[in-house]
Amino acid sequence: MIVLLPLLFLAVVVPAAHAQGSWQDRIDPATATQVQVQLDSATADGLPIGPLVSKALEGAAKRAPSAGIIGAVRTLRVQMAQARSALGTAASADEIEAGALALRAGLTGDRLARYRTARPDGSVAFALAVTVDLIARGVPAADAAEAISRAAGSRQDTDLAVLRDRVLYDIGRGTTPAASLQSRTSALLKAGS
């Protein structure tokens, strides 16, 4: 607890600087106008606009050119629409955003739909986030989607978090990411089955 005291101090002293002001203030007017067009389109389609604003601000923070920012926001809007199509119209904003990231990481719409099939009533946002994480660490996208969607069907998010940690542990000790995920997933599904 003593370790976290400086964090408490900062939390009190530092104003809520991460609270957003107007996002338009941080983007040049011409770019902001084009981004707003994408936001309006997303709103009309019933998509969340938070991830789109975040993407525009990310581009500005990384000093991307105007065309790059607008293109990234447009691409994300399209991917979110695809994700919602795969996950169902009842998909939450978190699921749609995670689904869009998964598509960008290499999953197909069909593989995305398997997450919903595996877990029709619960959120698949965390399962998709774990999938994106594993892909980023070297697991082939198809292998990651197959393993995590299977595990999500019968296991809870806490089990998926443990699964991911164990794969990272194996990777750190030289096991190939795909082999580790396969063996760890098999062990998880056998346990308690």
Place this chain on the structure above:
Amino acid sequence: MSAPLLRRTPAVAALLVTLAGLVRPEDAAGQRVPAGTRLEFGTGAVGWQGTAGLRAGVALAGEWAGTAGRWAVASQMNGLLLDGALARGQWRATALAPWRAGPFRVSAAADLETLNQPGVPGGRRGALQFGLASAEQLRQGLQLRALSGLATHGGIDRIYGQVQTGGWLAVGSVRLSLGWTGTVATTPVPVEPTSTPGAMTGGTQGGGGATFEPLRFSDASVGMDWQRGALEVSLLGARRFGYRAGVPNWGRAGVALQVGGGTALTAAIANVPSDPLLHQAARREFGVGVRLAAPRVGARADLLRGLAYDVRVRQGTLLLRAAGASRVEVQGSFTAWEAQPLARLRDGEWGLAFPLPPGLHRFVVRVDGGPWQVPDGAATATDEFLGSSAVVVVPDPAVP
């Protein structure tokens, strides 16, 4: 061997051991080489039997992680101006670690030390060692190392061996350590006479009326490392047993003050024990220096401190390691991509001032005003801006 040359030998050796007190041979052998690349240079004084010398040196330490394990390389080069003559010394060490073997970590290391002085044969010593340390004991542990090598000086070759064992315990921001080293050699060594502290008589077998005796002694040590804010303190006290010549007590004390930009001012004082293998007497020394560390997030090499992660989320708080940094900032999806400072915690750990909400977050970090980058150990996702971001996942505690 003439008296001036005798004076040079231990002084050069002293430089090899404690340039500024922060890069030491056992650091590389014990896998405590700081993360990333670190450069130290310094100057100081060496006192030996009433003679003072001026010294200057440079030390370089680096660590690289690969699929075969982790390589740590350290090197020192030193020069000493004494009695109008220049003596030089070098020390290099390479370590590879760790391989995991059950509950242990296995490491291997090699080091080579050379001395070059005007007018006398050079001295060399090289050794191979293997180590065993308890694995995954993050705040405490035990280790055992054994080494064997060949030392050559004055035309005499000596095969020697050492066994080193000890343990460490981290209490808050203090790391305590205990150590014991036993040394044996196959060939008798010249004895440092007790009547003239610091001097060693003879340099060749049977010459100069020297006294020789079998080499068999041990050193017991207790150490402490402490870090708070920008200040690092390192203390070590030891006593030698079974070797009748010389002063039995030795030790060193070093401080480092980080002044920003990866730069630290260092100072150290040491009472260095004699080294019979290379015919070096005990001596005292003082030095000041500057340490330059390439800003880098992560401290995978700092295994003995038990910080085997670089970035993680604990109880919703983003934590990351940034060894040697004086300021760490983060920007990401949870800060609306605005730079936010992290709070310095302890042991080089930094944390975000507010908890991350459940979900997937992307971010980059900046150390000491350097470039925005993905911290080591984090999952990396490419973005649409020809760059990349770290990815962390925070589980929703409300979802079982």
